[in-house]
Amino acid sequence: MTVLFAKEWRSYFATPMGYLFLSVFAFICGWYFFAGNLSFRMSDLSGVFSALYNICLFILPLLTMKLFSDEKRHKTQVLLFTSPLTTGEIVGGKVLSAYLFFLLASSVTVFFAFCMHFLTRFLWGLFLCQFLGLVLLGFAFLALSSFIASFAQSQMISAVLSIASLFLFHLSDSLTAMTSNTALQRALASMSPLKNYTAFVSGNPSLQNLLFFVSFGGFFYYLTVVSVTVQREGLR
Amino acid sequence: MRNKDMKPMKKGALVVRLLLLLAFVVAVNMLGAEVSEKWKLKADFSVGGAYKLSPDVKAALAQVEADTNIYVLSSESEFVSPSKYFKQANEVINLIARENKRIHLRYVDLNKNPLFLQPYEKLKLHPGDLLLTQGGEATGLPAEQLFQIEQEGEAVYIRASKTESVLTSALVAMGKEEVEIAFDVGKNAYATDTVAYFLRDNYFKITDFSLEKEAIPTGAKVLFLFAPKEDYDDKELEAIAAFLRKGHTVVYVADIDQQPPSKTPNTADFLKNYGIALLDGSVFEPNAANTLDGNGFVIYPQVETQGYQNGGDAADKKVLSSFSRPMKLVQSKLADTAALLQFANTAVVRPEDGANWDPANAAPQEGLKSAILSQLKEEGGGRVLAISTSSFFNANYLQGGLVQNGDYFLNLLNQLTGRSGMPAIVDKSLSGLELTLLADTRVRLGLFFLLFLPAFILLLGGLQLWKRKRS
Numbered sequence: 254m255t256v257l258f259a260k261e262w263r264s265y266f267a268t269p270m271g272y273l274f275l276s277v278f279a280f281i282c283g284w285y286f287f288a289g290n291l292s293f294r295m296s297d298l299s300g301v302f303s304a305l306y307n308i309c310l311f312i313l314p315l316l317t318m319k320l321f322s323d324e325k326r327h328k329t330q331v332l333l334f335t336s337p338l339t340t341g342e343i344v345g346g347k348v349l350s351a352y353l354f355f356l357l358a359s360s361v362t363v364f365f366a367f368c369m370h371f372l373t374r375f376l377w378g379l380f381l382c383q384f385l386g387l388v389l390l391g392f393a394f395l396a397l398s399s400f401i402a403s404f405a406q407s408q409m410i411s412a413v414l415s416i417a418s419l420f421l422f423h424l425s426d427s428l429t430a431m432t433s434n435t436a437l438q439r440a441l442a443s444m445s446p447l448k449n450y451t452a453f454v455s456g457n458p459s460l461q462n463l464l465f466f467v468s469f470g471g472f473f474y475y476l477t478v479v480s481v482t483v484q485r486e487g488l489r
Numbered sequence: 490m491r492n493k494d495m496k497p498m499k500k501g502a503l504v505v506r507l508l509l510l511l512a513f514v515v516a517v518n519m520l521g522a523e524v525s526e527k528w529k530l531k532a533d534f535s536v537g538g539a540y541k542l543s544p545d546v547k548a549a550l551a552q553v554e555a556d557t558n559i560y561v562l563s564s565e566s567e568f569v570s571p572s573k574y575f576k577q578a579n580e581v582i583n584l585i586a587r588e589n590k591r592i593h594l595r596y597v598d599l600n601k602n603p604l605f606l607q608p609y610e611k612l613k614l615h616p617g618d619l620l621l622t623q624g625g626e627a628t629g630l631p632a633e634q635l636f637q638i639e640q641e642g643e644a645v646y647i648r649a650s651k652t653e654s655v656l657t658s659a660l661v662a663m664g665k666e667e668v669e670i671a672f673d674v675g676k677n678a679y680a681t682d683t684v685a686y687f688l689r690d691n692y693f694k695i696t697d698f699s700l701e702k703e704a705i706p707t708g709a710k711v712l713f714l715f716a717p718k719e720d721y722d723d724k725e726l727e728a729i730a731a732f733l734r735k736g737h738t739v740v741y742v743a744d745i746d747q748q749p750p751s752k753t754p755n756t757a758d759f760l761k762n763y764g765i766a767l768l769d770g771s772v773f774e775p776n777a778a779n780t781l782d783g784n785g786f787v788i789y790p791q792v793e794t795q796g797y798q799n800g801g802d803a804a805d806k807k808v809l810s811s812f813s814r815p816m817k818l819v820q821s822k823l824a825d826t827a828a829l830l831q832f833a834n835t836a837v838v839r840p841e842d843g844a845n846w847d848p849a850n851a852a853p854q855e856g857l858k859s860a861i862l863s864q865l866k867e868e869g870g871g872r873v874l875a876i877s878t879s880s881f882f883n884a885n886y887l888q889g890g891l892v893q894n895g896d897y898f899l900n901l902l903n904q905l906t907g908r909s910g911m912p913a914i915v916d917k918s919l920s921g922l923e924l925t926l927l928a929d930t931r932v933r934l935g936l937f938f939l940l941f942l943p944a945f946i947l948l949l950g951g952l953q954l955w956k957r958k959r960s
Contacts, residue, residue: 266953267953267957268953268954268957269950269951269953269954270950271950272946272947272949272950272951272953273947273950275946276943276944276946276947276950277943279938279942279943279946280939280943282938283935283938283939283942283943284939286938287934287935287938287939290924291924291926291931291934291935292931294924294926295920295921295924296921296924297536297919297920297921298921299573299919299920299921361938361942364938364942365938368934369924372924372926372930373924376534376536376921378534379534379535379536379921381534382532382534429566438566439519439522440515440518440519442522442566443518443519443521443522444515444518451573451576455535455540455573455576455577455919456532456533456534456535456536456539456540457531457532457533457534457535457539457540457577457580458531458532459521459522459525459526459530459531459532460521460524460525460530460531461518461521461522461524461525461530462525464517464518464521465518465521468514468517468518469514471514472510472511472514475510476507479503479507483503
């Protein structure tokens, strides 16, 4: 698994695309930091983290779109599926590389935090809570995008379908207003990534918010394993 | 044949397994939501603990002994939708309702229940406001009172939340007799609308009367003399002294629009008996650091006696005293006096007729006060609170976010009138602490994060591309 992870990790830096991703990510975060914190002279990074939700919604599928379709394009899928690696290891190695790449991009917020630390009495507890929210959001969104990437035929289809699916989940919060059924309202509200993420951003997370991201990410990670298993069995 | 039969079975089992897993995930989330709500499994990392109740508030809520209903006049999802401040307010309202079993919380969607407000028409409530009922008593709490609202140009925005202290005050006040404040509107006194409105909002009963024609209302605990422009006569002053001897409080507000104290000798001598000397002229502060925008008449006095300021996120905000009549402490046989707010020793006095006055040539006067509290020495004696300017009660200073005059005065009045259990008004901001950032530092940091860092990463990418092409 380590070898597969290392190969995937290196692939992000083998072309300028990985750097372009990091650069754009840093620029967008930097803009929100400049506009929301430096211009308004506020130490709270909530604005940056709130903006990161929308950024993740559109940008994370770009990290996973090539995970499996590249193997199909380069005809290396057979090699990979007939290797002695278990399906869990294959999926784990690929998803972990995308996840760590996302964490690397997100680490720009740590620079912001240190910046604030030297300028004022910075609330590290709140920042860590917000960062944990981002880490969990990335975990959940990457798991869903990886699942779609596992069966999509091309990178483009993978990215479009992933963004559309994430957007559907994003809308679940709005759907609560369309039903009068309290139980359904609660179910929809508890499944809203935005609502659960906002709790972390505002520094007021509950056990349920944590459970949501872990279960959401875990579920789609499992689906990815199932999807790859089915494809593997089809090859045999 | 056998393989063909097995495959659909295997697929079916897989689908069932996935559906069961999905149901499990949904159930875990719903259960998690219930458990988190029931056992308060929530962390609070916010600035100043915006999502938890302070010990003062908890102690105050324990005083609510009768069944009290809080009606939020909208559905919960609609109430929290406008901004993060409404979400915070909703969390706090829920915490308050959970704190005391006598307090019951209900969300009333007025679209579904349009006749709900009919018995409370007089309160003039709107969707999103709060209605509190206890027995036959009902009081309204407009949503805007839950927040510290600020205006910058045409933009109006919420700067902080006051939900915790404002709602608790309203709940505690419901079970108690209102403290009556009598305003003497005779003697050509200054208009009292703003301060009366502010006090009514904070559950005081306001009665207007004229001391020239009427006796002080019997139920009044506080007598407000709001910058009277004419002098009081002996009879009126005796009525005020008798009021003080009953242990009540007199708030005397001075103003530079009044006749100078030298021309209202009765009132000036009366106050002097209680250790408060009113002087002619107006206070001017040459040191711009102690003023608002360098205006020498709009001064931030220093807090001399602690204990009345807003202790929350507005703690760094000052009290503002503009166009003030100079006041000093003098020896008194009747009362013990203490300065609450005082001007810096750099302050000077502009004479009453100061047409050609030059502050540069004026000698600084030590010991000029902005607020003085005088306590009668005799047992059970009342108090005289003197404030140097009616501008202290300017609407922008009382309700605005610029200064904390409103919170300061309210905390002071609560203590003077013995409204025990009323929590001090505390602002809780969700926006973090303000940065003291020089313009060039801001530009440098902005350039680093907006240009230098992304460009550096791109450069690394370019190098990578160049390396690949070379190899």
